[in-house]
Amino acid sequence: xxxxxxxxxxxxxxxxxxxxxxxxxxxxxxxxxxxxxxxxxxxxxxxxxxxxxxxxxxxxxxxxxxxxxxxxxxxxxxxxxxxxxxxxxxxxxxxxxxxxxxxxxxxxxxxxxx
Amino acid sequence: xxxxxxxxxxxxxxxxxxxxxxxxxxxxxxxxxxxxxxxxxxxxxxxxxxxxxxxxxxxxxxxxxxxxxxxxxxxxxxxxxxxxxxxxxxxxxxxxxxxxxxxxxxxx
Numbered sequence: 001x002x003x004x005x006x007x008x009x010x011x012x013x014x015x016x017x018x019x020x021x022x023x024x025x026x027x028x029x030x031x032x033x034x035x036x037x038x039x040x041x042x043x044x045x046x047x048x049x050x051x052x053x054x055x056x057x058x059x060x061x062x063x064x065x066x067x068x069x070x071x072x073x074x075x076x077x078x079x080x081x082x083x084x085x086x087x088x089x090x091x092x093x094x095x096x097x098x099x100x101x102x103x104x105x106x107x108x109x110x111x112x113x114x
Numbered sequence: 115x116x117x118x119x120x121x122x123x124x125x126x127x128x129x130x131x132x133x134x135x136x137x138x139x140x141x142x143x144x145x146x147x148x149x150x151x152x153x154x155x156x157x158x159x160x161x162x163x164x165x166x167x168x169x170x171x172x173x174x175x176x177x178x179x180x181x182x183x184x185x186x187x188x189x190x191x192x193x194x195x196x197x198x199x200x201x202x203x204x205x206x207x208x209x210x211x212x213x214x215x216x217x218x219x220x221x222x
Contacts, residue, residue, distance in 0.1 A: 041214075042212050043158060043210075048209055098208060099145070099146070099206075102160055105150075105160075106157060107156070107157050108157045
């Protein structure tokens with residue numbers, strides 16, 4: 001069964017460093033998403049991406065964040081200068097369409113900023 | 115601000131019982147509703163989705179939607195210890211808006 005994959009599973013970085021989180025969405029999916037979950041809190045939407053551009057972003061997704069689909073399979077989230085409060089689980093998700101279409105989540109990357 | 119509300123629990127049920135999980139949402143125009151299961155330290159796993167008023171059954175799971183009252187529920191029949199997890203209600207508005215999740219404990 002196709003699934004979303006994410007690498008790395010755990011990333012430890014120092015405050016101020018840049019990190020890139022990688023995702024491979026399900027192959028026939030066209031819509032891609034990043035969510036994050038701070039320990040003990042809700043899953044929060046960060047950004048959605050379709051047709052090589054951002055379709056929606058949340059208030060969390062400020063200038064420190066960027067997304068890219070560098071090739072036909074990968075979807076990346078970059079945090080330019082990490083802060084302690086960026087420590088969270090980051091989940092990539094994908095779907096075949098918008099509207100009444102399910103989103104499938106990857107296993108997540110645990111980002112720890114020290 | 116679109117909100118999704120769930121009782122955080124924990125909801126404790128004995129093995130074999132029916133677990134009932136509830137969710138309310140604020141945006142009356144919402145059309146798509148999802149239940150995800152999340153084990154500790156893991157990602158959300160889709161278990162049910164519902165778009166129309168009424169009930170939708172899939173194995174031991176039944177999702178119920180009442181758009182007039184703006185609530186969604188999930189029933190788990192014959193609950194098993196392996197069902198112990200946090201159940202996340204999500205409402206689609208392009209993106210998914212998640213509730214806090216209800217922790218379910220099924221005791222043998």
